[in-house]
Amino acid sequence: MSPQSPKKAKKRAEGANSNVFSMFEQAQIQEFKEAFTIMDQNRDGFIDKSDLRDTFAALGRVNVKQEEIDEMLKEAPGPVNFTVFLTMFGEKLKGADPEETILNAFKVFDPEATGILKKDYVTDMLTTQADRFSPEEMEQMFLAFPPDVAGNLDYKNLVYIITHGEDKDQE
Amino acid sequence: MAKVVQYIIEQHHIAMGCGTSVATESQAKQSEKAIKAAVLIQRWYRRYMARIEIRRRYTWSIFQSIEYAGEQDQLQLSSFFTFMLDNFTHLGGESPDLISQFLDPTSDPMEEEGRAAKYEKIEVPDSYPGPHLSFPLTVAHTNALLRAFKQQQQHLHARYVLQLLHETKKFLKKMPNIIHLSTSYTKEITICGDLHGKLDDLLLIFYKNGLPSTENPYVFNGDFVDRGKKSVEILIILFAFLLLYPNDMHLNRGNHEDHIMNLRYGFTKEVMQKYRSHGREILLLLQDVFSLLPLATIIDNKVLIVHGGISDMTDLDYLASIERHKFKSALRPPRMSIDSSQDKGRRKTKGQLPAQSSGGHRSISTRYSSNHLMKPSSGASLSPSSSSLSSSIPESRRMSDVQEKDTSTNSNGQHPLHHRSISPAGILEVPFLDSDVTITPRVPSWEEMEWKQIVDLLWSDPKNQNGCSPNSFRGGGCYFGPDVTLTLLKKYHLKMLIRSHECKQEGYELCHDGQVITIFSASNYYEEGSNRGAYIKLGPDLVPRFFQYQVSKFTRRMTLQQRVSVAEGSALKSLREKLYAHRSELIAAFKQYDTYNTGNDWASAVESVLRLDLPWRTLRSRLVRLAPDGSVEYLSCFEDLHMEQPIKEQVTPSLVETLYRYRTDLEIIFNMIDKDHSGLISIEEFRQTWRLFSSHLHIHVDNAAIDDLARSIDFNKDGSIDFNEFLEAFRVVHKLDSKEKH
Numbered sequence: 001m002s003p004q005s006p007k008k009a010k011k012r013a014e015g016a017n018s019n020v021f022s023m024f025e026q027a028q029i030q031e032f033k034e035a036f037t038i039m040d041q042n043r044d045g046f047i048d049k050s051d052l053r054d055t056f057a058a059l060g061r062v063n064v065k066q067e068e069i070d071e072m073l074k075e076a077p078g079p080v081n082f083t084v085f086l087t088m089f090g091e092k093l094k095g096a097d098p099e100e101t102i103l104n105a106f107k108v109f110d111p112e113a114t115g116i117l118k119k120d121y122v123t124d125m126l127t128t129q130a131d132r133f134s135p136e137e138m139e140q141m142f143l144a145f146p147p148d149v150a151g152n153l154d155y156k157n158l159v160y161i162i163t164h165g166e167d168k169d170q171e
Numbered sequence: 172m173a174k175v176v177q178y179i180i181e182q183h184h185i186a187m188g189c190g191t192s193v194a195t196e197s198q199a200k201q202s203e204k205a206i207k208a209a210v211l212i213q214r215w216y217r218r219y220m221a222r223i224e225i226r227r228r229y230t231w232s233i234f235q236s237i238e239y240a241g242e243q244d245q246l247q248l249s250s251f252f253t254f255m256l257d258n259f260t261h262l263g264g265e266s267p268d269l270i271s272q273f274l275d276p277t278s279d280p281m282e283e284e285g286r287a288a289k290y291e292k293i294e295v296p297d298s299y300p301g302p303h304l305s306f307p308l309t310v311a312h313t314n315a316l317l318r319a320f321k322q323q324q325q326h327l328h329a330r331y332v333l334q335l336l337h338e339t340k341k342f343l344k345k346m347p348n349i350i351h352l353s354t355s356y357t358k359e360i361t362i363c364g365d366l367h368g369k370l371d372d373l374l375l376i377f378y379k380n381g382l383p384s385t386e387n388p389y390v391f392n393g394d395f396v397d398r399g400k401k402s403v404e405i406l407i408i409l410f411a412f413l414l415l416y417p418n419d420m421h422l423n424r425g426n427h428e429d430h431i432m433n434l435r436y437g438f439t440k441e442v443m444q445k446y447r448s449h450g451r452e453i454l455l456l457l458q459d460v461f462s463l464l465p466l467a468t469i470i471d472n473k474v475l476i477v478h479g480g481i482s483d484m485t486d487l488d489y490l491a492s493i494e495r496h497k498f499k500s501a502l503r504p505p506r507m508s509i510d511s512s513q514d515k516g517r518r519k520t521k522g523q524l525p526a527q528s529s530g531g532h533r534s535i536s537t538r539y540s541s542n543h544l545m546k547p548s549s550g551a552s553l554s555p556s557s558s559s560l561s562s563s564i565p566e567s568r569r570m571s572d573v574q575e576k577d578t579s580t581n582s583n584g585q586h587p588l589h590h591r592s593i594s595p596a597g598i599l600e601v602p603f604l605d606s607d608v609t610i611t612p613r614v615p616s617w618e619e620m621e622w623k624q625i626v627d628l629l630w631s632d633p634k635n636q637n638g639c640s641p642n643s644f645r646g647g648g649c650y651f652g653p654d655v656t657l658t659l660l661k662k663y664h665l666k667m668l669i670r671s672h673e674c675k676q677e678g679y680e681l682c683h684d685g686q687v688i689t690i691f692s693a694s695n696y697y698e699e700g701s702n703r704g705a706y707i708k709l710g711p712d713l714v715p716r717f718f719q720y721q722v723s724k725f726t727r728r729m730t731l732q733q734r735v736s737v738a739e740g741s742a743l744k745s746l747r748e749k750l751y752a753h754r755s756e757l758i759a760a761f762k763q764y765d766t767y768n769t770g771n772d773w774a775s776a777v778e779s780v781l782r783l784d785l786p787w788r789t790l791r792s793r794l795v796r797l798a799p800d801g802s803v804e805y806l807s808c809f810e811d812l813h814m815e816q817p818i819k820e821q822v823t824p825s826l827v828e829t830l831y832r833y834r835t836d837l838e839i840i841f842n843m844i845d846k847d848h849s850g851l852i853s854i855e856e857f858r859q860t861w862r863l864f865s866s867h868l869h870i871h872v873d874n875a876a877i878d879d880l881a882r883s884i885d886f887n888k889d890g891s892i893d894f895n896e897f898l899e900a901f902r903v904v905h906k907l908d909s910k911e912k913h
Contacts (some may be wrong), residue, residue, distance in 0.1 A: 030774070030788050031788045031789070034788050035225075035789070037786065038225055038228050038229065038786055038789070043635065044635055044636060101211065102212065102215050105207075105209075105211040105215075106208070106212065108204055108205060108208035109205065125209055126209060126212065126213060129205070129206055129209050130207075130209040130210040130213060131209075131210055131213045131214065137220075140220070143731075144731065162215075162216070162219050
């Protein structure tokens, strides 16, 4: 092996995205570190299958198959330690969508702007296309935001509660 | 942070592929629009759910770290008691004698028989509405007890409590340290975890699973008392069933079956409140009973059940041989026999007080060094490889290694299990005492070995990484890894370890590849809705079945969001109180981090002062305000709280804060000093005790300020302080609270 300067060697060792830390400010990195730690339930410095599985389970996806988890982890260049974590997610982070945007998304399915949608229609819309909701997720949503006896979901209310509840938690 | 979690979900779903229909172009356009909208909605909702999950997790962390910090505090207090006992024979009053009587009662074995007769003589008035007990107990008695307690109105009369405890003690004396059970071909054994005074949970378990009987055996794995309000009732029920079904009811000792823990966590208070005349006697008898509780249970020689866990030094054969009753508290190393107590009064104190810290004991870095090994003494062979062993070496020995090249104990009496908290650099000098003392002989090493075995069993927690390290989070016992578990299970041909000691969201949790089960039976432990309780049923196949439940005060079902919000609110309140209690230190730290601009500095400052391992940056927005220009308004984290009654101006703010921070400790000490429960202690006792306490903790407090404070509290100038009033002065109120808690 030809001798390299220490800096080069370091870069090589870290892989293609060795400058991922420079993408962020120190403050942001600290925040991500916390997020990483919260997700790293067994505190071993890596986000592994069990961390992922637990995260899924906590979000209502109880029966995630092993293969699915493996699939996701395959995307990562190695075991998901903090550097890899930053690399994978660093570029993807965006700000929260404003209330208006979400409302308009719902309105796509409610062209007459009645403000409500039928429960069955919502179920169909969210579980059969795009990033499909699982049945458990759907059930969870209706538990938290129950439709009325006629099966109508007041989506304006739903959006309002979530975004305004969220506002309190925004950093 | 939620974005990140949610992103993972998104990626997963994208990998699954989305379903688009093949259609005409306009339809395709329509579909595309619909898909985009759906994606937006799904993503946004998932972010919301992930957000709740994150809040739930950090709420849990907050509760747990505050709880364990409290355990550390208790160790601290315990070492203070030891310190007092070691150093002072008299203290302008009866205090140390009282304390020694409380902590180290010397029981006269010849008095035992006399006790039974004494209890017989206690009169039960005709007006007493509660159950009457006679021995031997029958099912009628246990039914009567259950009925009485369910209705909440009736306490068992002190006479019956004493008699019950007396009988229990007699019974337990015959039990070995480790109890062996078997599942005969019909029986399933039910194993329950911590109850912590929550009677409703116990009653719920009995309701779901049936009462204990010869067909329905139970094992209760420790921590029956403290925190909850019905510890007395739980003990009575458990002991009654123990006497009624001696072969089918089994109790393991937990770390809260310990009179020193009980001082802080509420059981002592509960007993004293419910039994004004006989409380102290009951507590003394309970010390014996607790120390006689078996340490472990083994089912079918395959399943080991202990309260806390194990360490790499755990030796079941050795454990079986220990005289467990000698260890009244797992928090204090064993005292020697009567001879040493005579030496107690004669110590030599040398050395200087270390340089003062800026505030509380937490900012002193520990001088604890895990490299120190105990000097081998005759009869004890110690393997130096385990760091956990060195952690149990009495502070005294290690310190004297450092200071004087002499292995005798120093008079500091620092608790050996101290890890995170204080470790003074030198031996304490107490200038205002003029007694001339000599150094005590050291505690023999084999007693320490025994003691460590017990502490490990009662205080350890499992961890995911291999190895065995001192449990710094709690201050006692070890963290044991999967390799430690494997080794132990193999050594004794066991199949699994069932333990409790840690609150789990679902009431139970498996780890170490399914070989370790944590079972916790107090639902809503931290807060309404915080967690479920659970119990295990184990049949001859030794495959555990789990049963969960949750006691719910409110009939209305709360949504996940509401439950998380309630728990989170409660956790944040506790955290704000912690911030408030360290106000001066925090303000000093804020000033140190010169740039006020980023929230980052705030987090670092708080982290450095409080030393709680929490996601401060995530929590920041809930604890402190951001100014419009983005900078952090540091002082806003104290705004929520204020003292209910303003303290007089003579008392300096930092003193007030210090007293606030140690109010629990002070309350404990005062309660011990106040022998006749008058609520009053003499000024002299207050002054001396406070001085001792603060010097022990190396809190720099102006003695003159203490005197002023004492005088100012003595409102009627009769030389005594109503300490309840005193403590009341330090009660803080949360301004943001719209309704009163409890």
